[in-house]
Amino acid sequence: MSKARIVEKKELGKDYIYFVLREPGIASLASPGQFVMVRVGGSWDPLLRRPLGIFWAEGEHFALLFKVVGRGTSALGNLNCGDFVDVIGPLGNSFSRRDNGPFLIIAGGRGLVPLYFLAHSFSRVKLPFVFCVGFKFREELQLLRFLEGKNWKIFVACEEEGEKVFCGTVLDVARLCLRQGSFSRIYACGPHEFLRSMAMDNEFKNLPVEASFEALMGCGCGLCLSCAIKKR
Ligand SMILES: Cc1cc2nc3c(=O)[nH]c(=O)nc-3n(C[C@H](O)[C@H](O)[C@H](O)COP(=O)(O)OP(=O)(O)OC[C@H]3O[C@@H](n4cnc5c(N)ncnc54)[C@H](O)[C@@H]3O)c2cc1C
Ligand code: FES
The missing domain is CATH 2.40.30.10 (Translation factors)
Structure with a gap:
């Protein structure tokens, strides 16, 4: 403590x-x-x-x-x-790094938090990645200030129309990236519906995915199992 x-x-x-x-x-x-x-x-x-x-x-x-x-x-x-x-x-497990990429990073809403840290760690050791981030509301686009000036390949989606952003979901934009590039692994974090849609989508099935879920938490350290998530 x-x-x-x-x-x-x-x-x-x-x-x-x-x-x-x-x-x-x-x-x-x-x-x-x-x-x-x-x-x-x-x-x-x-x-x-x-x-x-x-x-x-x-x-x-x-x-x-x-x-x-x-x-x-x-x-x-x-x-x-x-x-x-x-x-x-x-606390918790960190993302693993099993190869040298290129990686596709997909952040939905506040899923930006852990993936921003991950992207920084890749950037520091010059590992290639594409960063897709998406928001539901235009107002959330202000979080993009944290990505300003970054020398990263960044694609932004918003479900409400906004200036200089793709209008749609982050999965729409990630799908376009998948079609145009070649990646070794996907890292994703965001709302459950977004992760569920990704798991059901054939276009995302050919790559290993590491996903970080939000769950109700009691202890935060593996004792109470309140955060356990059914795999299938
Ligand atoms: C590992 C992990 C990392 C997270 N990181 C972030 C982050 O970086 N930024 C961010 O904005 N949010 C993050 N969250 C979500 C955040 O924990 C919840 O929004 C917060 O706990 C809500 O607390 P509250 O008292 O304001 O809301 P409450 O009034 O308690 O509830 C509002 C909503 O939050 C959910 N909630 C309440 N308590 C918890 C809890 N202990 N764990 C998970 N959900 C809860 C409820 O189900 C409800 O839907 C994370 C959640 C997890 C599990
Ligand atoms: S919160 Fe995960 S085991 Fe207690």
Whole structure:
């Protein structure tokens, strides 16, 4: 259990909050795909910690990017620079790297969080990848600010019409990439419906896929099985 100090906070639109936290222990151990369990609020209510993916980690700092959806995330979003957050982590499996790509990375909505960290790690060692990211709402396109200035091949989709973005789902855009390129593996994270559609789609069946799911979490460390997901 650690106390991480918020050193930077950004409010992105009405729903998203970005924190940079100082906690050298977590920052030095974190790998793409891992998360932290965050205690929200100063009392035991809400009792359960909330899982949040690690957006990036470097030196003594790591970042969180989360959508305010309920009580816990709203309490967390009310914290400010200088406040401390009670976190446990890094937890969970990280994405594996079994070959040298090229990789197709497909992020739906806040699935951007772990995959942004993954793309950074590939970019650092010059492994080739294509990054597809998609949002349901135009308002979420503001998250693209994190991708600005990156020397990555990025394709953006939005289900609402937006400027300079493909109008459709992230799977539509990923399908086009698959037809035009050759990839060794797919990494995906996003809402269940998106991952389910991908699993049912023949065009995605010929490649190994590593997917990160959101599930209700109790302990965050393999004890309670509340996060278990049926394979078929
Ligand atoms: C491994 C993992 C990583 C995640 N990373 C991110 C991230 O980087 N950014 C982000 O915005 N969101 C992320 N989430 C989702 C985030 O954990 C939930 O949005 C958050 O827990 C909701 O808490 P709340 O109290 O605000 O909402 P509540 O009022 O409790 O509920 C609102 C919604 O959130 C769901 N929820 C509540 N508690 C949990 C829980 N313990 N685990 C999962 N879902 C829950 C509920 O089913 C409900 O649909 C992640 C989830 C998991 C499992
Ligand atoms: S949350 Fe996964 S085992 Fe408890």
